[in-house]
Amino acid sequence: xxxxxxxxxxxxxxxxxxxxxxxxxxxxxxxxxxxxxxxxxxxxxxxxxxxxxxxxxxxxxxxxxxxxxxxxxxxxxxxxxxxxxxxxxxxxxxxxxxxxxxxxxxxxxxxxx
Amino acid sequence: xxxxxxxxxxxxxxxxxxxxxxxxxxxxxxxxxxxxxxxxxxxxxxxxxxxxxxxxxxxxxxxxxxxxxxxxxxxxxxxxxxxxxxxxxxxxxxxxxxxxxxxxxxxxxxxxxxxx
Numbered sequence: 095x096x097x098x099x100x101x102x103x104x105x106x107x108x109x110x111x112x113x114x115x116x117x118x119x120x121x122x123x124x125x126x127x128x129x130x131x132x133x134x135x136x137x138x139x140x141x142x143x144x145x146x147x148x149x150x151x152x153x154x155x156x157x158x159x160x161x162x163x164x165x166x167x168x169x170x171x172x173x174x175x176x177x178x179x180x181x182x183x184x185x186x187x188x189x190x191x192x193x194x195x196x197x198x199x200x201x202x203x204x205x206x207x
Numbered sequence: 208x209x210x211x212x213x214x215x216x217x218x219x220x221x222x223x224x225x226x227x228x229x230x231x232x233x234x235x236x237x238x239x240x241x242x243x244x245x246x247x248x249x250x251x252x253x254x255x256x257x258x259x260x261x262x263x264x265x266x267x268x269x270x271x272x273x274x275x276x277x278x279x280x281x282x283x284x285x286x287x288x289x290x291x292x293x294x295x296x297x298x299x300x301x302x303x304x305x306x307x308x309x310x311x312x313x314x315x316x317x318x319x320x321x322x323x
Contacts, residue, residue: 127310137298137313142305150306183250192308193240198252 096120098199100186106205107176115171115202119188126169127189127196128161132182140184143169144192176206209234209301213314220289221322227274228284228317230299236260240302242311243273243284247295255297258282286319294321 099118107113119126128140139153143163154160158176163169173180183203187196210233220226232241243255258266258275265273270287286293296318300311 125308129311136315137311139305139310139312142308142310144308149308150310152305153310185252187252187311193302195242195254195257196311197254198244201250203250 098186098188098197100184100199100202102202103200104203104205106207108207109178110175112172112174113176113204115173115184115204117169117171117186117188117199119167119169119186120190120197121167123188123190123197124166125189125192125194125196126163127187128169128171129185129187130155130182131185131201135182137185140171173204176204178206180204181206209236209303209312211299211301211312211314213297213299213317215317216315217318217320219320219322220286222289222291224289225285225287226289226319228286228297228299228319230282230284230314232280232282232299232301234280234301234303236304240309241273241275241282242300242302243271243282244298244300244313245293245295246298246316247292252298256284289321291321291323293319295319 101116126143158174161171183201185201186199189196239260241258245253274283296316298316299314
């Protein structure tokens, strides 16, 4: 079956603009995760969804970051008023249940000029 | 807080040889999961192997095996008969509780180069 997909693959934006990153998890997977991968910070956990709810938002780096998940499927990560330090690869993962193996998407490379 | 340490930023091995990547972690939990993920230049994170802490037997997946030492909090990955396609970043990860779910806490990674 299809794996986790993310769009766009690459995004270049100007400082101060808003961006939306999309994640399509594997069908039937109830848990969805967003991670950020940057040179300075390595791989960081951002947020976790169980169904449509996000019980833990503690990993979001600032209030400019928000995420939602609808229909227990697609998730969108939104970054408002982007800054240069937001430049990174944003990875999405999904798992069948909370403690199961996480399957990753190919990521979105965000570049903020 | 759980921390994951990979002390080897870069490693190199010749094709068909064996290489071991090290990983240590710090946790006060007794039941947990550990993983090794591979990330080739394509950026796709691929699960290599998984270990449940309550299992004493070391996990094995074909050419990949782990040496899990729970008391020492060590979780090394051994790659046997290395192949050119094994060239990638390798990340050790600890599955941590986040509120009512689980998330992965990654080490900084080891860049492995397999040479002909």
